Amino acid sequence: MKKILKPYLDIVFPAVCVCCGASLAVSGKHLCHWCRSDRFEKADHDEFLICPDSVLFLHMMWKFDKGGYLQNLMHNLKYNFMKGVGEEMGYVLGHSLIDSRESDWLQDMDQLNPLLIPVPLHKSKLRKRGYNQAGAIADGLSRATGWSVVATDSIKRVRNTKTQTGLSTEERKKNLHGAFVVVSPASFQNRLPVIVDDVFTTGATTYELAGILSGPDQKAGIITVAMA
Ligand SMILES: [Zn+2]
Structure with missing residues (x-):
């Protein structure tokens, strides 16, 4: 059916x-x-900048262009239910990560048993938006790297934090403190947590997550599409 309709759809919606x-x-x-x-x-x-001790690696793909195409795209990804676009960006992001490393980096990482962790949305925001954009990005990343994505309920955002816009680094840190709770610690055992988000601004969100998911013998990776 889809195949028959496609040429016609392309005329109506190129x-x-x-x-x-x-x-x-x-x-x-x-x-x-x-x-x-x-x-x-x-x-x-x-x-x-210098990352906290809890961070093993940080990869950001593109520089954020205030007022440009990328900002518009990231906005649409968040608010206009573009799950497929998020997955596609995650896939491109996965390849940019692999391309930026030494040839055997991916193999070394595989031995650490990475687990992709999209930054969780508070349930009220999830209800409003219909999906988690970081989750869509993580799905695409998973396709590119072969790393699995954590089960949605293993970690939760328990506080619906106010918007980070206009806050200083210190204020953002305070705003995020205690916002996430690990529901099933077993899911993270012997796994290298790799946190996935759309935009990295001051790192308040991803560093807070890295802090609660890391330990004395465990660090965390961070991967984002854009760097603000
Ligand atoms: Zn284009």
Whole structure:
């Protein structure tokens, strides 16, 4: 049915990139080749701040462009139910991670038994938005890396924190403190927690999670699509 309808649907709703509106050469994708690989400036990890001890690695793919295409795309991802777009970005993110490392890095990581942990949304926000955008990104990342995604109820956001916009780093930290609770510690045993989010701003959210998921012998990885 879908196959028969497709040519007609393309005339009514031509397949275009959700980010820039360019027509798509390959059907079944949401982003054009340019948006996937060239449009956005790569995040510069060298200029990066010092991470807390709990962080084993941090990978961010693109530099956030205030007022630009990426900001618009991330906004749509959050509020306009673009699960497929999130998965596609997660897949691109997974490959950018692998490409940025030494050739045997992925194998070394596999031995640490990584577990992808999308930053949980509070249930009231989840109800409003219909899905967790970080979860969609984690699904795509999983496809690219082969790492599994944690079961949704293993970790919860128990406080619906106020918006982080306009808060200082210190205020953000306070705002997030105690926001997450591990429900089933067994899910995390002997796993390397790898936290997944859409945008890394000051790190308050991902560092808070890394703090509660790490221990004396366990660090956490952090992967985000954008770096603000
Ligand atoms: Zn595009």
